[in-house]
Amino acid sequence: MHKIKVEQKSLDLKEEEVIITSFLNDLKLNVEGRVYCAIQKFQNQTLEIYLAKNSHLTIEFLLDVENSKNEITIFNQENSQLDFHYACQFKNTNELIIHNQIQTDHNRNALLVRAVENGGNLSILATGEIKKDTKDNAYLEEIKAITTYDDQIKIKPNLLVDANAVLASHNATIGPISDESLFYLESKGLDRLTASRLIKEGFLKGIVNEENFDPLGGE
Amino acid sequence: MLQIKNLTVKALDKIILEDFSLELNDGEIHALMGQNGAGKSTIAKVLMRDKNYKVVKGSILLNHEDLLKMDTTEVARLGVFLVGQNPVEIEGVSNAEMLRTTLNDQKKNDLNILEFNKELTHLCEKLEIPSSFIHRDINYNMSGGEKKKNELLHMWMLKPHFLILDEIDSGLDVDALKLVGNSIKEYIEEYHPMVLIITHQKTLLDIVKPDKVHVLNHKKIVQSGDYLLAEKIFKEGFSGASIIDRGSLDA
Numbered sequence: 001m002h003k004i005k006v007e008q009k010s011l012d013l014k015e016e017e018v019i020i021t022s023f024l025n026d027l028k029l030n031v032e033g034r035v036y037c038a039i040q041k042f043q044n045q046t047l048e049i050y051l052a053k054n055s056h057l058t059i060e061f062l063l064d065v066e067n068s069k070n071e072i073t074i075f076n077q078e079n080s081q082l083d084f085h086y087a088c089q090f091k092n093t094n095e096l097i098i099h100n101q102i103q104t105d106h107n108r109n110a111l112l113v114r115a116v117e118n119g120g121n122l123s124i125l126a127t128g129e130i131k132k133d134t135k136d137n138a139y140l141e142e143i144k145a146i147t148t149y150d151d152q153i154k155i156k157p158n159l160l161v162d163a164n165a166v167l168a169s170h171n172a173t174i175g176p177i178s179d180e181s182l183f184y185l186e187s188k189g190l191d192r193l194t195a196s197r198l199i200k201e202g203f204l205k206g207i208v209n210e211e212n213f214d215p216l217g218g219e
Numbered sequence: 220m221l222q223i224k225n226l227t228v229k230a231l232d233k234i235i236l237e238d239f240s241l242e243l244n245d246g247e248i249h250a251l252m253g254q255n256g257a258g259k260s261t262i263a264k265v266l267m268r269d270k271n272y273k274v275v276k277g278s279i280l281l282n283h284e285d286l287l288k289m290d291t292t293e294v295a296r297l298g299v300f301l302v303g304q305n306p307v308e309i310e311g312v313s314n315a316e317m318l319r320t321t322l323n324d325q326k327k328n329d330l331n332i333l334e335f336n337k338e339l340t341h342l343c344e345k346l347e348i349p350s351s352f353i354h355r356d357i358n359y360n361m362s363g364g365e366k367k368k369n370e371l372l373h374m375w376m377l378k379p380h381f382l383i384l385d386e387i388d389s390g391l392d393v394d395a396l397k398l399v400g401n402s403i404k405e406y407i408e409e410y411h412p413m414v415l416i417i418t419h420q421k422t423l424l425d426i427v428k429p430d431k432v433h434v435l436n437h438k439k440i441v442q443s444g445d446y447l448l449a450e451k452i453f454k455e456g457f458s459g460a461s462i463i464d465r466g467s468l469d470a
Contacts (some may be wrong), residue, residue, distance in 0.1 A: 089447070125426065179271075180307050181307055181309055183267075183269055183270075183291060184306070184307040184309065184357075185309070185312075185317065186290070186291035186293060186295065187267050187290045187291050187294075187295050187300075187301050187378065188317060188318075188321055188373060188377065189292060189295040189296050189321040189325065190292065190317070190320060190321055190324070191292050191324075192292065194320060194324075197310060198312045198316065198317065198320065199309065199311070201311065201312075202309060202310060202311020202312035202316075202356070203310065203311050204311070205311050206310045206356075207310035
C-alpha cells in the first residue's frame with residue numbers, strides 16, 4: 001500500500017492499492033483492474049470515478065468534515081464492480097452529493113454511507129441511475145446516520161431505474177445511539193460520553209479498514 | 220453486602236416488583252427462581268440502574284452505599300457486573316477497545332498494555348475461544364454460546380465483586396454450559412464475589428451451588444430456602460415447592 005498526494009487533475013489506478021492523502025479541488029480517477037483506494041481528506045472537492053470494463057474498485061473514506069460540500073460522480077463500464085464505503089463525522093453545515101450512473105450491463109455496485117453528527121447539519125443526496133436498455137445490473141444504496149444533538153440530517157435517496165433486468169434497492173436510517181448499547185457499555189464501567197464516542201467511532205469504522213486512516217478528531 | 224428493602228418498581232407504568240426484599244452477605248451465592256415474567260430480570264436491571272425501571276419505593280444498599288443515588292456507570296465502578304440473557308451486539312467496538320478504556324479509567328491511565336494483552340490471550344485459552352475474539356466487535360455476529368463466553372472474558376478482566384447472572388445458562392449446549400459454569404465457579408473460588416444467579420436450569424446450580432434459593436412470585440419473594448428448594452422446584456415445578464414457607468426460614 002503506498003500513499004500519494006495527488007497534484008494533477010486526473011489519476012490512473014491499475015491493479016494497485018493506494019492511500020490518497022490529499023488532492024486538488026477536482027479529481028478524476030480512472031480505475032482499471034482490481035483497485036483499493038482510501039481517501040483520507042475530502043473537503044469542498046469533487047471526485048469523478050470511471051470504472052473501466054471488468055474492473056473492481058473498493059474505495060473507502062473516513063473523514064472529519066466541517067462546512068463542506070463534497071460531490072462524487074461514478075460511471076461504470078461493462079462488468080465492473082464498486083464497493084463504495086463513505087464514513088464521516090461532521091460539524092457545522094455540510095452537503096454530500098453522490099451520483100452513480102450505470103449505462104452498461106453486468107455491473108455490481110454497493111454504496112454504503114455512514115455519518116455521525118458532531119454538532120452540525122448534513123444533507124445527503126444520493127442518486128443511483130440505471131439507464132434504459134441495460135441489463136443484469138445490481139445496485140445497493142445504504143445510508144445510515146446517527147444524530148446526537150438537535151441539529152438536522154437530511155437524506156434524499158434517489159433510485160432512477162429505467163431498465164427491467166435490474167436488482168436495485170436503497171435504504172436510509174437516521175436515529176440516535178440505542179439506549180441499549182449505551183446501557184451495556186455503562187454497565188461495564190464506561191461513562192456516558194466515552195460510551196457514546198466509542199459507539200459513534202465504531203459505527204463509522206465498521207465499514208472501512210481503519211488502519212489506512214488517521215484517527216478521527218485528530219486524536 | 221447487599222440490602223434490598225421493600226422495593227417497588229415500575230416499568231411502562233406497570234408495577235413489576237412490589238415490596239421486594241432481599242439480603243446477600245459478602246461472598247454469598249443466591250439463586251433467584253420464578254416463572255417466566257415473574258420479574259426476575261427486572262431486579263437485575265434495577266440493580267444495574269437501568270433507566271427504564273423506576274423505583275417508586277424502597278431502598279438498595281450495597282456495602283452501605285445507596286445504589287439508588289447512582290447511575291449505571293457508578294454502580295459498575297463499585298464492582299457490580301451484569302451478564303444479561305441476550306448480551307447486546309456493538310458493531311465497531313472491539314472487546315480490547317472497551318476493556319482497555321474501562322481498565323485505563325480504573326487504573327488512571329496506568330494500564331500495562333503488555334500484561335493486558337497477555338491476560339486476554341490466557342483467558343481466551345481458558346474459555347476455549349480463539350484469541351481473535353480479543354479484537355472482535357463486542358458480541359457482534361457471535362453465537363449465543365460465544366456471547367456468554369465473551370461476557371465471561373469481560374468478567375475475568377474487570378474482576379467484579381458482585382456478579383448478577385441473568386439466565387447466563389440460556390441457549391447453551393451441554394459442553395458450553397459446563398465450561399461457563401466451571402469458569403464462574405473458578406472465579407468465585409478465586410475472588411469470592413457476591414453472586415445473584417437468575418436461572419431456570421439445574422445444571423448451573425449443580426456446578427455453582429447457591430447458599431440460598433429464592434422464589435419470586437406475585438412481584439415479591441414468596442419462598443426462600445437452601446439448594447433443596449431448587450431441587451424440589453426442578454423435580455415438582457413451582458407449585459410443588461410451596462411446602463417451604465419463607466416466614467419459617469427467616470425465623
